[in-house]
Amino acid sequence: MGAGAGMERSRIVIAGGGLAGLSLSLALKRALGDGVDVVMCDPALSRDPHGDRRSYAIAAAARRMFQALGIWDQMVDKAQPILDMVITDSSLQDPVRPTFLTFEGAVEGEAFAHMVTSGDLTALLLDACRDIGVNLRPEGVKSFSAQGARTEVTLTGGEMVSAALLVAADGARSRLREQAGIGWIFWPYHQSAIVSTISHERDHEGRAVEHFLPAGPFAILPLKDEVRADGTVQHRSSIVWSERSENVPALLESHPEDLQAELEKRFGLQLGKIAFETKPQAYPLAFGVARSFVGERLALLGDAAHLIHPIAGQGLNLGLHDVAALAEIITDAMRLGQDPGSADVLMQYERARRADITAMGIMTDGLNRLFSNDLLPVRLIRDFGLGLVDRMPGLKRFFIREAAGLRRDDAPRLLKGEAL
Numbered sequence: 098m099g100a101g102a103g104m105e106r107s108r109i110v111i112a113g114g115g116l117a118g119l120s121l122s123l124a125l126k127r128a129l130g131d132g133v134d135v136v137m138c139d140p141a142l143s144r145d146p147h148g149d150r151r152s153y154a155i156a157a158a159a160r161r162m163f164q165a166l167g168i169w170d171q172m173v174d175k176a177q178p179i180l181d182m183v184i185t186d187s188s189l190q191d192p193v194r195p196t197f198l199t200f201e202g203a204v205e206g207e208a209f210a211h212m213v214t215s216g217d218l219t220a221l222l223l224d225a226c227r228d229i230g231v232n233l234r235p236e237g238v239k240s241f242s243a244q245g246a247r248t249e250v251t252l253t254g255g256e257m258v259s260a261a262l263l264v265a266a267d268g269a270r271s272r273l274r275e276q277a278g279i280g281w282i283f284w285p286y287h288q289s290a291i292v293s294t295i296s297h298e299r300d301h302e303g304r305a306v307e308h309f310l311p312a313g314p315f316a317i318l319p320l321k322d323e324v325r326a327d328g329t330v331q332h333r334s335s336i337v338w339s340e341r342s343e344n345v346p347a348l349l350e351s352h353p354e355d356l357q358a359e360l361e362k363r364f365g366l367q368l369g370k371i372a373f374e375t376k377p378q379a380y381p382l383a384f385g386v387a388r389s390f391v392g393e394r395l396a397l398l399g400d401a402a403h404l405i406h407p408i409a410g411q412g413l414n415l416g417l418h419d420v421a422a423l424a425e426i427i428t429d430a431m432r433l434g435q436d437p438g439s440a441d442v443l444m445q446y447e448r449a450r451r452a453d454i455t456a457m458g459i460m461t462d463g464l465n466r467l468f469s470n471d472l473l474p475v476r477l478i479r480d481f482g483l484g485l486v487d488r489m490p491g492l493k494r495f496f497i498r499e500a501a502g503l504r505r506d507d508a509p510r511l512l513k514g515e516a517l
Contacts, residue, residue: 107133108439109427110258112238112273113266114139115152116215117399117416119222122231123166124424128517136232136260138252143235148217150181150294150375152320152335153218154210154410156180158361158502159417169219175217177321178208180303186480188471189310189362197483200497202303204499209501210410212318212335238263240276241395246436248394262438264396264423267386273403279397280388283404285381286465288313289345290407293377294320294358296331298369308363309479311471313382314408315363333374337407338363339469345379345507348372382406384462390450391443396423403454406461408468414502415457419510422449428517449509490502 109125111118114137122137155163155176163169184198202208227233237253239264250258265273271403274281301319308315320333338360340348348359357372364371385404390397399416423446467479486492498504502512510517 099354101300106131107261107412107431108136108259109133109264109437110138110238110261111264111266111398112138113264113268113398113401114223114233114401114458115268116141116222117216117420118264118266119219119226119265119444120162120166120417120420121424122226122397123168123222123229124162124224124420124511124517125427126229126345127166128229128428128446132431134232135230136234136258137226138234138236138238139373140235140237140253142223142233147216149214149216149219151215151292152212152294152318153215153320153413155213155218155417156210156411156500157204157207158508158512159414160207160211162417162421162511165514165516166225168225169403171221172213172218175321176211176213177319178303179210179212179305179319180208182305182307184196184243184307184309184483186309186468186476186483189312192364194308197480198487200493201330202497204494204497204501205503208303209497212320214320223230225470228323232444237272238267241273243393243395246438260394260438261436262394262396262427264398265401266398267401269383269400269404271397273395274387274397274401277392277395281385282388283383283385285383286406287342288339288465288469289342289379290344290382291297291336291340291345291348293336293338294374295334295336295371296374297334297371299330300332301334308337309468310363311469312341312344312470315339315405316410317364318322318410326427331374332368334368336360336364337410339378339382342381347477349377349379380408384458386454386458390447393440394438394443396443396446398423405458405460406465408461408464409457409500411457411461411500415454418453418502418512419511421511422446424511425509425517431434435471454501 122135126135180202182200185194187194239251239253247259273442306317316337318335339468373432426445427437
């Protein structure tokens with residue numbers, strides 16, 4: 098739907114061309130058409146996105162948003178639905194890892210999540226943004242200064258751009274958040290996530306596995322099979338291997354055979370022979386949340402607003418919920434002739450996201466503290482709890498709806514698959 102007749106054209110600058118920033122750019126331009134000038138700024142826009150082989154779980158609500166934005170039909174053949182999930186809890190030395198909890202992957206007639214490659218999804222979003230008229234600028238935002246009804250945004254190339262609103266989607270170390278003087282509550286987990294794509298002999302059949310180990314969770318997430326040039330089919334999965342940070346350098350610098358042996362201890366041999374398909378990379382894990390998600394003519398989006406542990410696979414999805422909320426609030430405000438960067442409009446975004454982000458942060462922090470240890474009394478209590486949930490279908494349905502992002506009747510329209 099385009100902008101209403103007589104609507105004054107406003108400019109919105111989005112700093113940060115990751116999945117959240119690109120999704121917001123597309124959502125605003127699709128909803129408001131010529132009524133808004135969307136400027137997307139990021140030096141990474143000059144690079145080929147297909148080089149990014151990281152994988153993400155896109156929850157059902159976020160998938161519905163991408164459907165509403167018109168790109169999911171192009172993504173579906175590259176996305177692997179998660180058809181079921183198995184949760185185990187053990188020590189690394191245990192010869193058997195008993196299954197304490199299983200989930201079927203379907204919720205409301207669809208998979209609760211799909212695994213996608215970041216590069217594939219980024220490329221689709223870039224093409225869609227380019228086609229619809231988003232102004233893609235391969236340079237960063239250096240600074241900004243709010244001046245009454247506008248904010249003056251200075252790009253790294255020296256150009257100044259006047260905008261009604263600046264959206265900071267520039268990551269957990271957001272320079273724009275810091276410049277705005279917005280506080281950042283932060284603590285490290287002293288864990289790092291080692292991520293890689295793994296090839297294996299047998300079909301994963303769409304199953305995700307989460308092994309809770311003393312050093313942190315080890316997740317095996319199914320990826321779409323890859324057809325090689327010679328016609329053979331390669332089965333693949335993504336791993337998120339949480340490890341104590343002090344152990345990570347020695348692991349990654351060890352002999353390939355030793356690293357392979359450590360992988361096999363955690364991965365197991367249920368899928369046959371395994372091998373690293375991409376070079377393992379490590380990312381430090383931490384908790385972070387902004388004291389405010391808005392400033393003067395500024396809104397924080399995604400990791401610039403919050404950073405959570407990947408134990409529940411919700412980090413990106415939380416940022417996509419930000420996108421859906423902010424896009425809806427801006428669109429509705431502009432159709433009513435309101436200033437999208439005004440304090441009243443931005444406070445709607447603050448109120449819409451604060452409770453959800455706080456709840457998810459508390460949950461992921463608590464789960465990591467509960468499961469990242471090997472104290473016997475704690476293990477007995479948590480394993481009893483997992484087994485109890487496994488025997489309660491109603492509670493399992495509640496948790497799977499939470500993971501799918503479908504728990505709220507008042508969710509933003511995009512997360513319901515509705516156009517703005």
